[in-house]
Structures are given as structure tokens and as C-alpha cells.
Amino acid sequence: MKWEGNEYVVDVEVEAIHRRPGFAADIHDQKADSRERGSAFCLVDGPADSTNAMKPSAPKIALHQANPLIADVVGAMRSIRTAAVQAAAAGATLMVCPELAAIGGYPPRDLLERRYLVEAQWQAVNELAKDLPLPVVLGCVEPLEPGLGPDIANAVAVLDGGQVTATYHKRLLPTYDVFDERRYFRPGMTPAVVTIAGLRVGLTVCEDIWNEAFVGGSLGLGLRYHQDPVGDLAGQCDLIVNCSASPYHLGKSATRRRVVGAAARRARCPIAYANQVGGQDELLFDGDSGVALTDGRWLAGLGRWQEGVAIIDLAGTPQVEFPQPVEADLHAALVAGIRDYCRKTGQTKVVLGLSGGIDSALVAALAVDALGPDAVTGLLMPGPYSSAGSVNDAVALAEALGLRHHILGISEANRLMLGTLEPVFVGTPFGLAEENLQSRLRGVLVMAVANKLGAMALTTGNKSELATGYCTIYGDMNGGLAPIGDLYKTRIWALSRHLNAVAGRERIPVASIDKAPSAELRENQTDQDSLPPYDELDRILTGFLEAGLSPDELITRGEDPATVRRIIRLVEVTEFKRRQSAPVLRVSTKAFGVGRRIPIARKF
């Protein structure tokens, strides 16, 4: 190992350590099987290097925790260059950027099929290389010669000494849950180690270090791949970089640190991990860039949900605790999601209906935290079955949050529409049509105000409702974003109490938290007329949706058979509503939306 202080040295060579056919199962099966029997932390070959190798002349690594805009190549280049100048000034040896940073972040989805966009980005990367004050390892899309398979790679480029000196192609392409990388990318087949500033640097992209076959098989995430990018680099490098776009869900940070730490131990060198931050449609990225040392301990960067450049001294003090409590974490995630969705779609204002209930109260509070109270308009739309308490609670909420609100009743319009519908409705009893009508008239008002103000409507439905179809399509489902669509009702209550506790006051009226939930679409209605108690409902839904349990398994675990069957049937027959849902900010391992693909027409 040779160090050159803070000077960076143009001294690059690409070493293709060895070639292996990628999916040759026969070669790797035995190896993988033998590894599976160990746990993640038993895979270190020999004792961990407790000196962490690089003291006292250890380098500083810059991690660009970027919050880019998909397809904004010009913006990405500007942001990377600014970050590089900052990193060089702080004495960093090299800077690592997230996965696909050059094309404006992850996931570009079918924009990757636009060859002209990919080529423009690639040209921009080559231009950028000419004007950088330190070596940069950059996630990008590399156009390949047309041939077998897709003709682009999910790549990292090494920008050093005025040019692109090496590229590496992601080998493990996730194609589960929200990921579709086999749709777009030709997989890489070979590892790459590049000498940068005297360091032997191994290149990896995100999933390359997540092969479950080598982290004990207990994550319940990702797949067991034939290739072993970490194993291939073991003992070959002074440092591994990992360009990531690793989406957030509750608990992800702890899992991630465990995985990156285990990989560092297996590879017997530190791993510099640069992750995207911010919201991109339904996906949230928490950042959390840092360095896992050879013994698996974690050197934290900027932390989570912040954009910027972290300069990490490899001789620094590892972080022992991971302090973020669940509700604070969720709050930060949802605020980032609302803020970025609005910013990245050009929205500056939002509108939502305030029912006096807890869901709309929580969404209003999150929107205020994301955009400020002046950007949020609440509509109180009492109807024939609204209680006086509901209007009072909604007014109290609007005042507590300092947001503009209007009271626009629907009773008159409801009466008139029922009159219009008389030729069809005559002689029929009050039912779902009449309930939905009220919700849809409110939906019309929300959209009318949104259109008039040039604002976006937010939906206020939670995951328990969305799962069971306890919501009105083209009514309360109207909106451009569903901020709490991945939170079960029980979580809504906890998060609301947390917000009040943090504020030390009733930002969300306690009355809204404590009262029995009701849609108030008929006389004396409560949610529990149609649904089991929320703790029971949410337990069944979590088991079915997140854990993938069958009805029989749920019953074996002690759930009531009739309730299980009824709830699962509700989930299955209401898929058509979710197909038309606004994007749901994803905070669980299995959210409704792009990561869950269920046919509508099917045997129930």
C-alpha cells in the first residue's frame, strides 16, 4: 500500500482478476452451499484487522450523497463537479457517487430505452472527466456495442487524470420487488480493481454486495446469486467502493450496515458506500452513506435524508450506536418523500380534504413539515352525515398547523345529484352508491380547488384502507401522491402521537387520535361496522402482504379463520382500485405499487 498524502496520482490500471461465466450454476453451487451454513459474521477469513490498516496516514474518502432528478444530466454534472471541488478542498483522496448518478439517479426505468438520452449522458461523463480536481468514481449508464442481451450496462466509471480510465459493469442485477434491472442492463461478468491515487480500489454497484448466499441467508431480502463479486475481490484491494441506490424501508439502515459490514469483513478491506438520498416517485432513499471498516464497524457520513458531500477520514471514530427511533425515522422519510415529489414534479402547493379524522390530520401535518404551512390548503367538506365534532376537529387542526382552510359543504350538491340520479335510483334502498357519491363530490371539490390554485391534491388513505378497499375510487383516492398509503392504521396513531410529543403541543388534535374511526357516509357509521378491530386487521394484513403467509399459516398462528378469509378476499377483489391509486410512498418491505404486481382478473 502506498500513500501520497492528499495529492492524487494519475496511476491507473484495470485488473481483470479472472473471468467466470456468469450463470454457470455448476461452478458455484457447491461453494455457495458451504457458505450458506455460516452466518454473515462467520465468513471472515482470519481475524478482522483491528488496526483498520490505514492509520496514521489513512486517506479521506468523499461520498457524494446526491439527491438528483431523473434524466437531468446537466444538473447531475453540475452537482457532481461542485461536490468534487468541495471534496478536493477538504483534502479527499477520491470521491464516490451513487449508482446511475450521471443520468440523474435511480430508477430511470424505461427512459433507459432512449438511446439518445444514454448517449448524451455518456458524452457528458467524458466531458466531466476533463475538469475534475480529484478522482471520481461515478455511477452511470455505459452504452455497449449492440449484441446479445440489452446493450447498456449499469456501470461505474473512474474519472481520473482528465479522462474515463476504467469502467465496471454491475454483475448482480436485482429483478424483484421494485427492481427491474434485467429488463434494462446487460450484466457484468468480471470484477475490476483499479489503482486510484496509489490505492487498489475494487469497484462494485449496490446489489453486488447484497448476495444473500453470502450474508447468512437470513435477510429475507434480495436473492441468492451465482456470482460472488465480494468474494472475487477479497484480499485484492485496499478499498472497495460501492455506488448505491438502495431504497429505504423501515429498518433498512440497520440491515444495510450489517450487509456492508459483512462484505467488508469478507473482502478484508474497507467499503466506501455512497447512496442516493431523497424521494423519487414512490421510492425513498435515505442516504446513510458511510464507510464499513475491515472489522465491520461503521464510519458514518452525513447521516440520513441529507444531501451533500461527506468527507470520511478512514482513521476516524466508528459510530457505535444507531440511534434513530422508528417514528422519527418514518417522519423524516415521509417529509422527504412529499417534498421531493413536489419539487421534482414542479409542484409548490398542495390541497387536501380535512375530515376531522386522524389520517387527513397526519397528512396535513406531514405536508406542512415538508412544504411549510403557506403551501398547504385544507378543505372541510361536511356532508349530510358529518358530525359537528368532525368539523370542529378539522378547524382545530388547521389552526394548530397554521394552514389556510375553506369550508365547502356538499349536502346541497348531494341532494341535487340524488335528484338527477332519480331515473336510475328510484325505488332502491340507500347503499354503496349513495355513500360513494358523497366521497366523490368531495373529490370533485378537492380537484377543482387544486386545478384553480395550480396545486396538487394529496390523498389521505392509509394502508389498512387501501388493502381492504375501504376507500372510494375517484373520491377520497383522488390525488397525485399517497403519503401514508404504506402505513397501517395502528402506525398512523403512533406517528401522530409522536408528532405531538415532539412538538410538545396538540399539532394533531387528540380528539382526532382518540375517536372511533368513521367515514361518516351514513348514520352512526364506524369503520368497525365493516372491518375487524384495527390491531387484528393490521396483524392479518402484515402477515399476508409483508410476510407472504398463506391463509392457512395465518390461521395456524391463531387468527380467526372467518376473519382471515374475509380480509384476504377483500384484498383480492379490490386490486382494481389500487391499480388506479396515486403513487404510495414506500416505507415497508412490500408497498402497494410498482413492487407488487397482482392481476386484477383472476380466481378469487
Added chain:
Amino acid sequence: MKWEGNEYVVDVEVEAIHRRPGFAADIHDQKADSRERGSAFCLVDGPADSTNAMKPSAPKIALHQANPLIADVVGAMRSIRTAAVQAAAAGATLMVCPELAAIGGYPPRDLLERRYLVEAQWQAVNELAKDLPLPVVLGCVEPLEPGLGPDIANAVAVLDGGQVTATYHKRLLPTYDVFDERRYFRPGMTPAVVTIAGLRVGLTVCEDIWNEAFVGGSLGLGLRYHQDPVGDLAGQCDLIVNCSASPYHLGKSATRRRVVGAAARRARCPIAYANQVGGQDELLFDGDSGVALTDGRWLAGLGRWQEGVAIIDLAGTPQVEFPQPVEADLHAALVAGIRDYCRKTGQTKVVLGLSGGIDSALVAALAVDALGPDAVTGLLMPGPYSSAGSVNDAVALAEALGLRHHILGISEANRLMLGTLEPVFVGTPFGLAEENLQSRLRGVLVMAVANKLGAMALTTGNKSELATGYCTIYGDMNGGLAPIGDLYKTRIWALSRHLNAVAGRERIPVASIDKAPSAELRENQTDQDSLPPYDELDRILTGFLEAGLSPDELITRGEDPATVRRIIRLVEVTEFKRRQSAPVLRVSTKAFGVGRRIPIARKF
């Protein structure tokens, strides 16, 4: 080759011809490159066998052109068994079923992640084997031992002599457009030839015979794969079977016959091709099962869009012409799509708004053809800017089609809602908010009637509108299915004229076809106030969406630069609407929906 007449013989052996690592590019690249230089029909090794080999004692092959229901394993088993009895009675040697037939057809999507469903299906396949009157080659999901990669295969099982005697795993897993097979399946690595009734039968599944690297590279469909399932079977078989679920688009049948024929020539044996038929959510399957003879000529089965069992005598007369004209083909496809979506989601009635315009008129006619006039309710909902002509045209349509209709005006409700909105709208000019309000009030009425009748709403938007966002979300976009959402406006006119020509009368009023399209949401409005002429618009959209042309390429082809930029920008900024669209019946190579995945938040 040995024939046993119409008796089937239990005489099975699996021959693993040879093993190859699947993605070992280095092994196959050279071979693929040399093949690419030829065209599809130049790849035959030696002259085609003009005697077609099997006369005079050629066997009969039964092809089960099934229209199954996803996840309906019991129904699938019943249907397969009934078909097998029919096939045996007709003297067939063996029966071939479509891809994934055992689990209720294609695509089961994330239901494949339910292990309990997969296991139940596998058990049913093994039960079915015990009670069949002839050998059956059946598409199914085979559960695999947990290991590296996904733990199921897209398989074919040979059911013969009372048991499952062999299985084969699909080797080429499509992961583009509407396909996600890498998400679910572990790819097969080896070819399989099984002796069934004395015939050496090569097993393949759908994409296995679509490797573009070997069909001249000119299809513009699918991918160039490293593996060559057809080449591996060449000269090894008396017959290849292909279990397919090959979705329809305009022109697909001709492409398919070309591909299957080219594969038969390369393999030097006939290919028995069994395809699914009918609608499954947005996907349409046209069936068109048949046999490609060794010289590439086609023995047709039931034809298209029909469910049933085709018995094909390999000594029969090949079909020379492919006669279906475009409009008749489209009509059959859309009628099947509406009928099957309704049947498979349990709907028996539909409701739609009739504006007097051509789009709603065409959807009404298609719905009547799919479900009968008694199942269709039309709503005329004149508003403040509706012309008398529009109401008259809509009434004429309803009478010509014999469907029930109601006239439910929105002017009064519109006035009342504008009054309700006065606190927000005061002092602002008439604009988009006021236009959308009318569309949304109509949407409320359509949904209210749908809920009251227990019917499903159909949307009436076309692809030109959906592409440019010239439609109102939660207004005219309300509905469970978008039957003509993949048809450009110019196609709508042609199809409407075709329906009248076939009927020999004005099923669709000529006035609706001939008048200038208008949303009638403000005074004297026409579509061309906001959009270029439809022929120009549709040409630009086709180039951008289907052909994947860049703005520069469109301009180079002679399109007006300002119009190109304006239209593409409209497409890009309205993605949020399409994300919440009803499923669009897919009739083109690139429909809005599951096959086109574009981020909402992005640089425009």
C-alpha cells in the same frame, strides 16, 4: 421414426442432449454472429423436407387453445381433462397445452410468489396425470429446491402413462415490455427431448423459439439471447412442441407464423404451437395455435380468438393465405378483451357516458358486441356547452345499438358546485378548473349509476388523448377498463367506418364520425384548439411511442420542430394521469400500462 397409429405408447425417456452454461457469452458469441448475417429463412441446414416427413401414417396433434382464469387451478384441470377426452376421441396422438396453463394461464405475475398456490398447482398436475386418455404436454409452474436464484421454473410437464414422466424448464425468459420473467423464474439450462408415442418430441416454451439472434434480427421484438434452444434441438426430434402465451398486437399473427416457421426450418422438424386465447387484464391473446411444417408452411388450427381443441393432421393441407384484414382483427381483439375482462372479474353489466362523439360511440358498439345490448347502459349528460347535435347523435347511437340510455344533465349541478367553490374561485377567469369540473361531475354520475346497477364503468378515451393528457383524471378517465386506450384517433375513425360497413347500416351515426372532435367543455371548443390535426399528431406519437424515435429523428423525418417539442412535452408531463388510468387493452407493440414504465418525477 416409428408410428403406432392412434394408440399412444408409454415409452418415455429424457435425453439431456448436452449441457451449456447459460450466459457464457464467450462460448456463443461467435456462433450467434455468424448466424446474424443470414436472414430467418436462410438458416435451414440443407433443403427443406418437401414431403413433410410424416405421410402417409402422420399422427394427429391436438392443440388446446385454452382461455383460462389466472389462479383457477381447479378450472384449468377440468378444462384440460375435458379437452384431452375430446382429443383422444378424435384420434390425436398427443395434446399440447399453452404456457402456464396449469396455474390458469399467463401472466400470474406476483401470485407466483405464493408458494402455496404453486405447490397446490403442482399437486394438481400430478393428480391430473393419473387420469388422462392420451399423453399431454402441459405448461405449468414447477417448484424447485430452494437454492440460487428464484425457486420455481416456467416449465412444461409431460403427462403420460399415469404420471409426470418429464419436465423441461424454459430457457429464454423475456424481461422486456410487458414481460417480467426473470423476476419469477429460474432459467432452464438444458434442452429436453422426450419420446412420446414413439415420437422424439423436443420441448420448448414460448420465447425459446423467439431468439432474434437466429431469426434474422429484423423483428424488432424480443432479445438476442446467448442460448439457442432451437439450434440445440435441430436434427434431434421428430416434432417440437411449443407451449405459448404470446400476446396479441396488430400484425402479430404474421410475425408469429414467420418465427415459428423459421424455427421449424432450422430444427428440421414440425413445431406444434399451442397458444393461450382471450383477454387477461390489459393483455389479449389471439390463440392462432397451429403447426409449422418442416418447410415453414402453416397448418392452421381453430384460428384466432376461439377457445377449444384443434386436431391437426400433420398430413393436412397447409394454409397459404393469412386473410384477416386489420379492422376486423382489431374488432375481434377488442370484443374479446371486453368480454373476458368482464367475465373474469365477475362483471355482467357496463355503463358508459355517451357524448355524441366518436370515441364513446365506438366503445358502446364494442361493448354491445362483447356483452349484448341488454348489458350496456349509456348515459347522456349534457352540460352548459353541449350542442343539441351531440345529444341527438348520442340518442341515435343508443337506438341504433339497442341499448338502454338515460339523460342526466349536469348543468344544474355545475352551477351549484361553482357556487360552493365561490370562496376559492372568486375573481378568477374561466379556465381548466371549470372545464374539468364538468367532466368530473359526469364522472360522478357514471360511477353512481355503475354502483347502483352493480355494473362496471368503461372509459372512452383514445390513445391520442391519453398520450397528450387531453383527458380529465377522475372525470372521463373514470372506469374499470379502457377498451380503446391503445387506438389512435385516426384508427378510431377507420374502425367505426368498418363496423358500419360490416353491418350495412349506421350502427355508429355518420354524424359522430364526420364532425370535428370536441370535448364541449367551453364555448365553440374543438380538439384542434389545443392539439395539431390528428393525422399529424398520431404520426408524431407513433414515431415517439412505438418506434422510439428521438425528437431530432422526428424532425429529420420532416415533422415540424415546434409541434414535435410541444407534443413530446405534453406526453412527458402527463405521465401522472396515465399512472392512474384504467387498464388499457393492448393492441400495439407499445401500449400505455404495464409494458411502458416511465418515472413521473423527472427532468422534462
